[in-house]
Amino acid sequence: MKILEIARRARIAALKMSNVNTDSKNHAILEIAKEIDSARLKLQEINGSDVNAATRDGLQSSLLKRLKLNDSKIDDIIKGLQSLADLDDPVGKTLFSIEMDQGLELFKVSCSIGVIGAIFESRPDALVQISSLCLKSGNAVILKGGSEANKTNQFLSELIREKIFESNIIPKDSVQLIDTREDVKKLLELDEYVDLLIPRGSSSLVKFIKENSKIPVLGHTEGICHEYVDKDADLNMAVEICYDAKVQYPAVCNAMETLLVHKDIAKQFLPQIAQKYEEAKVELRGGTKTREILPEIKKASEKDWQTEYLDLILSIKIVESLQEAIDHINYFGSHHTDGIITKNKNRAQKFLNEVDSAVVLHNASTRFSDGYRFGFGAEVGISTEKIHARGPMGLEGLVSYKYIILGKGQIVSSYTGKNAKQFTHKSQDKTWNSTKNS
């Protein structure tokens, strides 16, 4: 099918989707979970052939790991769907309500966005996650996965479409898969049909998409996260936090990539943390001053301050002041997640206010920056944008809102001129849903 036709179908599906009731959406999500469980062997067989082909093609081992759907990953997919069904419907929530005047009410109500284009790499579990998040939020989605996962993605998307079709309510074309890079390029041009692009993958992917589309993009580029150990830090706490932020799971975007240390405590602190890092086989890279204290480590270049290692590598810089730490983070960081460790509340406040990042922390590990840990239930992603959604993003990142006015024949000319009626603008504790049954 041509991409324009796919986009048209998605647009039509989206209009229907936005009004599907919560029970039908949850039922479909649970049916998909059941079917994935039943089809487990078939799924693994198909995924196996993708993995074999990718192995022959020499795909690097970290990507092969992401591609392979083992039992534990399939369990996670199923659990994810079940917990998604349990979450509140993000659509139809009354965000506020006022009486504009007697008998003239205004409601701000959350609603679906419409058509989402989701472009992701290698991990086929992402396909299920993204489709089900879109389903729950009443959006139609056009999916493009990594080509190395083509067969797995085909199988999973057909399974989902089948279950949706069986619902008799949710349009099948609310989930569609496209195959080729050419299709993606064409999709990027269809701003009349696609409301939002969500790229999940490398920063070069996100950049490419932003450069080639008028459609709004909700992406996360990369996580160059920092912990700053202040001169007033509890150093034992600092050791614990800095170890956790780097070592607990280095391959994720909220892991620390650069450690900033105040000059006054560097001599005391650095040898302690360096010893712990050595035990965990973390490669350290430092500036000139750092290497005066830790002479055995590698030299860091300016490039290190801008690198997301996603690995057991850490760059370390000694700073003269709190201000230098803040400036370094705002200049070199990726506005993702950054923390300060200090006992001094005023210094913490300054850091939390002035560091321009989606998540800022006082005396805690950067690794807490995560939708599940925030209690959002589902995580759509971590946005490094400031527009629409920022930071760890739950389902509310996939909804917009509309204003609904209920009148009794009011006209604006009554509210203008000499004997103009006045608006009351009284806030009221009334939901849009409650008006439906009254």
Added chain:
Amino acid sequence: MKILEIARRARIAALKMSNVNTDSKNHAILEIAKEIDSARLKLQEINGSDVNAATRDGLQSSLLKRLKLNDSKIDDIIKGLQSLADLDDPVGKTLFSIEMDQGLELFKVSCSIGVIGAIFESRPDALVQISSLCLKSGNAVILKGGSEANKTNQFLSELIREKIFESNIIPKDSVQLIDTREDVKKLLELDEYVDLLIPRGSSSLVKFIKENSKIPVLGHTEGICHEYVDKDADLNMAVEICYDAKVQYPAVCNAMETLLVHKDIAKQFLPQIAQKYEEAKVELRGGTKTREILPEIKKASEKDWQTEYLDLILSIKIVESLQEAIDHINYFGSHHTDGIITKNKNRAQKFLNEVDSAVVLHNASTRFSDGYRFGFGAEVGISTEKIHARGPMGLEGLVSYKYIILGKGQIVSSYTGKNAKQFTHKSQDKTWNSTKNS
């Protein structure tokens, strides 16, 4: 100054701006209001020379009107500033707060966006409005006005910068003016420095900007607004509303451009409303069926369904059903503001749910779609985007948010594995501001 240098200065100013306290911002806004009042004669003299030059260049009269700053417009500018100073500070509001675990608190707090690029046409009053909205919301702004208003814009921006400078707190470079189209083109490329573009003007301006920048755009394209008169409408009410929606102020984006009428009541309704429109000198254009009832009116072509007249012109279409009305609006409309007139609640519900517009109304004039009428105090604009802000937009359209975590040394590894601690995720009624003084 080079545009890159301007953008760099704006970025530095923005970081400072985001932490300026409410009183200082309000004080500066009121000082600007006073100064504009004092400088009224000088301002009108300078504006007069812009108007004279534009007259010589043959600028069309509607644009000349927009350009000219008469006393009443200057009064409105001053009043606007005074009421802006009275509004709540949109920055620093706690949007929610939870206890993630004992001693580990999460706050979602509104914050400034950063650097805003505002591109607007002819009206110099827009310069004051946009700069002051940005000031109140703690953003730095780079302004580009219409070239025919160059001298007026120069004068106003210097006046504002001077007052900001006198505050000793707000950085002068939080308001900067650029002159040429070349500068705008370069600005569109500076996505590392500019967080958001707000074009105010024609849809071709908005389109041009979207096509030429990676920076998110918050624009309103156009308002092709509809009223749909249902078969179950109170026809007297329908006449009142449809008259108001078209005639009360036709030059604005929330005025009705196309009237949809259900076939069952067309014969009764159309002659009534046509007579009222005739008195107001509204030019009517209709489809074949409409012209069977109103044979004297012009023929409407498909182009009419897609035209924002902004004038005393109205296209009329008779529809077979509620569904056809909804489909027409979703296909030809601009997703701005659309209303239904009916006594039938179920039919109203269907319309309000399925029409994919920022504002939908039941039994009220489209002209109510407006930030001031909504009680927002200030209006940043009316967004036809679904991402970030939709519909009439108050100051909250100019803020983002950040997550702040206050810990006591917590690390993620305590919350994983066999003896994992559990998150409590308890919502709490605590503001971020209250933690500052505790």
